[in-house]
Amino acid sequence: MPLRTRTARALGAVALFILPTLAQAQYFGRQKVMYEDFDWRVMETQHFDVHFYPQEQVVTTDAARMAERWYSRLSRAFQHEFKKKPLIFYADHPDFQQTNVIGDMLSEGTGGVTEGLRNRVIMPFTGVYKDNDHVLGHELVHVFQYDLASSPGGGGLAGMGRLPLWLVEGMAEYLSLGRQDPHTAMWLRDAALRGELPTIEQLTRDQRFFPYRYGQALWAYIGGRWGDRAVTELYRYATRAGWDAALQRVLGLNSAGLSAQWITAIRSTYLPVIQGRQRPKDAGQPVLYDGDVGAMHLSPVVSPDGRFVAYFGRRELFTVDLYVADARTGEIVKKLTSPNRSEHFDALSFIQSAGTWSPDGRKFAFVVFNDGDNELAILDVDSEDVERSVGVEGVGSLQNPAWSPDGSRIAFSGMKGGLSDLYILDVASGQVLQMTDDRYADLQPTWSPDGRTIAFASDRGQDTDFSTLVFGDVKIALFDVTSRDIRVLDLFAGAKHINPQYSPDGRELFFIADRDGFSDIYRMELASGNLFQVTRLVTGVSGITALSPALSVAQRSGRVMFSVFENSGQNIYGLELQDARGIPVQRTSNTASIAGILPPVEAIGTGLIAEYLADPAGGLPTQTQFATKEYKAKLGLEYLGQPSFGVGVGGYYGTQLGGGVSAYFGDMMGDHQLGVAIQAQGSLKDIGAQAIYQNSEHRINWAAVGGHIPYLSAYAQVSATENPSVNQYDQIFQRVFVDQAQGFASYPLSTTRRFETSGGFTRYSYDIETRSYLIGLNGQVLQETRGDLEAPDALNLFEGSLAYVGDNSFFGFTSPVAGQRFRFEVSPTFGSLTYQSILADYRRYVFLRPASLAFRALHYGRYGSDAEDSRLQPLFLGYETLVRGYAMESFDVTECRPDEDSSNTCPVFNRLVGSRMGVASLEVRVPLFGTDELGLINFPFLPTEIAPFVDAGMAWDQLRSPSFDLARNSTSLEIPVFSAGVSARVNVLGYLVLEAYYAYPFQRPDKGWHFGFNLAPGW
Secondary structure, three states: OHHHHHHHHHHHHHHHHHOOOHHHOOOOOOOOOOOOOOOOEEEEOOOEEEEEOHHHHHHHHHHHHHHHHHHHHHHHHHOOOOOOEEEEEEOOHHHHOOOOOOOOOOOOOOOOEEEOOOOEEEEEOOEOHHHHHHHHHHHHHHHHHHHHHHOOOOOHHHHHHOOOHHHHHHHHHHHHHOOEOHHHHHHHHHHHHHOOOOOHHHHHHOOOOOHHHHHHHHHHHHHHHHOHHHHHHHHHHHHHHOHHHHHHHHOOOOHHHHHHHHHHHHHHHHOOOOOOOEOHHHHOEEEEOOOOOOOEEEEEEEOOOOOEEEEEEOOOOOOOEEEEEEOOOOOEEEEEEOOOOOOOOOEEOOOOOOOEEOOOOOEEEEEEEEOOEEEEEEEEOOOOEEEEEEOEOOEOEEEEEEEOOOOOEEEEEEEEOOEEEEEEEEOOOOOEEEOOOOOOOEEEEEEOOOOOEEEEEEOOOOOOEOOOOEOOOOEEEEEEOOOOOEEEOOOOOOOOEEEEEEOOOOOEEEEEEOOOOOEEEEEEEOOOOOEEEOOOEOOEEOOOOOOOOOEEEOOOOOOEEEEEEEOOEEEEEEEOHHHOOOEEEOOOOOOOOHHHEOOOHHHOOOHHHHHHHOOOOOOOOOOOOOOEEEOOOOOEEEEEOOOEEEEEOOOOOOOEEEEEEEEEEEOOOOOEEEEEEEEEEOOHHHEEEEEEEEEOOOOOEEEEEEEEEEEEEEEEEEEEOOOOOEEEEEEEEEEEEEEEEEEEEEEEOOOOEEEEEEEEEEEEEEEEEEEEEEEEOOOOEEEEEEEEEOOOOOEEEEEEEEEEEEEOOEEOOOOEEEEEEEEEEEEEEEEOOOEEEEEEEEEEEEEOOOOEEEEEEEEEEEEOOOOOOOOOOOEEOOOOOOOOOOOHHHOOHHHOOOOOOOOOOOHHHHOOEEOEEEEEEEEEEEEEEEOOOOOOEEOOOOOEEEEEEEEEEEEEOOOOOOOOOOOOOOOOOOOOEEEEEEEEEEEEOOOEEEEEEEEEEOOOOOOOOEEEEEOOOOO
16 A cells, blocks of 8 residues: 555656646747738649739749749759649748748748758749749759759758758859859959958858858859859769769869869959959948948938938847948947837848938838838837838838928838839828839839939830840839839940939939949939949949849938948948049940959850850740649648667566657648657557647647657566565556647737647546566566556646747857747646646846846746645756756755754755745856857857856745745745856757856855756756
């Protein structure tokens, strides 16, 4: 009986302690929000199943034709064909960010994704057909890469995964863009000017070198020197044997030799053509300048009086925020807004969009991501409050708002169904008028001073033909607001023209063009048509992309502000109007200028890539309509876990067979997931299975889990019998069976805040099996007896929870270092036991660059009639994730000094357990090893954080109330425990965080320091 009683209590404690509930599936963390319900359809072409929704059918049909053209091109390049692949198109980027196909959060900078398990392309339309074509071509290169690697003789997905990022992404850029690319050439000119062109080894290891741009340039060099066939041949061998072996086999070179040749070619190509051109500091007055690599000062917008400039910047490392600075000194006047401090929106739109000042300079309008779409936020500059946010029904993406001179209207570029057009918002009434309605790209509007005309960037013109899917470069056009007539300006043939800005008198138009391979500012006299070149930079006037806004002219003072690409980033410069006259230029455009071509320049127009890019009709289907059907969600196998099988011999459990298998299923859109697993270990009693289904199709995500899970433990004991020559050997097998059926639901308020709820039933049942053996002195088994002992009564528990969760924190390499996290939760339990659990957990991280100050306050407790039932595992303060220096294994029996009344035999330990607890912690997190941006020492291969800390905690129960009288005896059960020390956390292999700490616990009788270890990131 005593054995059975002790066993019953032990089994109950283990069962309720080790089994997490479904509600704890994601304690913190951001989440995607399905703001919209998409009515998916499938368009069938020869090689693709194209998934779309009706609003985007026009542009999807064109994209389906582009996809077939790219298939024809790339099948020739790779000399490879494949069966049908899925393409998934979203009408705009805000819709794309809601996709469930990719589990990760997608930023504004992600233009498309190719998922490897099913080889799916997922991408948004950009509103610019030429960009759509490029992104689609880029992603389809990845489809061929995946399929080729997975084919017989390929290196498999693991082989592809071992390739450096520049190889994979750079190849996709080269095969989709070719070698005539002024934007990538600008990166190379900048690096050549600074003497920092990377070797292949640096490109592979050093994160400073952008893999897309430099990778494209390296592949262009290989294709120009050894032919474009060498590009795909190198990839074939690299997936099997690695880059170095492939390079030696195909080209007969090693990386060092190829690097030297490539760098020499870049320098000899670009250094001569930049002679006599302006260095950035000679082109204007530096206003916002940072000499570090990758500075980010984007989309300058000068105030009407020319005194201030608003811009997007990343001064606090983790987020891009909106600032106002003095337009001459660059001194930061204020941070206007940040996604971290405003609940009006999830993020700022900064890559393809700038903001706009009201004519009186008191308001500022800018584009934000909110409720699944872009909205126009209008902010009061003095109070820094967002007064209102305006969304446009059916228009999911907004860009480049422009306030009219009289302050009554705001023009902007908006996307509906994947197509970009011009819109005008009436500020007072909130009414919106659509001004254009066609397939042309209409971007970056700006008002003339008299309010009669809107200048904008567009691909309109005779060189754009939607029937043959040929797209001209972006030009400057004028829109008459009254008549709605559009006139395309005659500027530089074959060049890009963006970002028009009127002079204060309306007689001149400033814009950015790359007429000779350099992206510079030009000025046009509207009456005469005369053109003048304002800047002649060695790099270029540019934002993040080739079409990003980078120029602004003050409406009253005429001060010119622009962002310049230098040192792999952007700095902002300024010019007074009288200094921005420029020199006369002709309308000739040297589109084949060396400055805009990737070396070797003599290969321009030759090779397979140039051939198919110059042939828009090649592979293009003549049909303009494709069969379409409704999308029906069907689960398909996405991942099969490695099956296992084993045999166990000897030990407590005897000879046993075991094995298991797991599988993961999902539908094409990622809205439905099913995971199943079965595990067998030993007898039929030890077979367990679990199934989890999750539905993410709508804003409310829900899941259901059910399963039968056995837990087996055993021990043995030897006892004497009445016969001195015979001993009894007993084996006791204890099983806990957990039968569970639970449901979980989450309602996200935004990407950083959500409500969670769960409910379900869990049954804990028990089984105790014995095997007794009478064994002679010679070891011979004389008798075997099997039986069952009386097991504890089953526990039937009904559980529920309701939680409010927030997380806008940002992680360093080993811990959160900025933002905040919180979780407030109530969890009632009733049935065999009745109690309520209450959790309040708040954490705050203040980034001090590079160090962070971290604070945590936590309370967790059980309340109710059975809160302290012996079958529940007591809460323990001494875990390394709570109060360090009090770990269970660190205690010695010599520390157990009973109270004077001997009622408590080990108060120093018992004070750490209870049914309720509170914890407070403070750390200073110093990144010792990391990167230039997040580390004292640039050594990213083993990121290490040093964190001095102070921990405090208290455990109590219904009989012990908390007391903060620290003058009492240090062994008192009612006062808190404290510790201080230093922790070191190391990120091993990029995902495993190991913590070692040295702590001084103040409430232990034997004063001294204690070492401890923990396998978890910082709290």
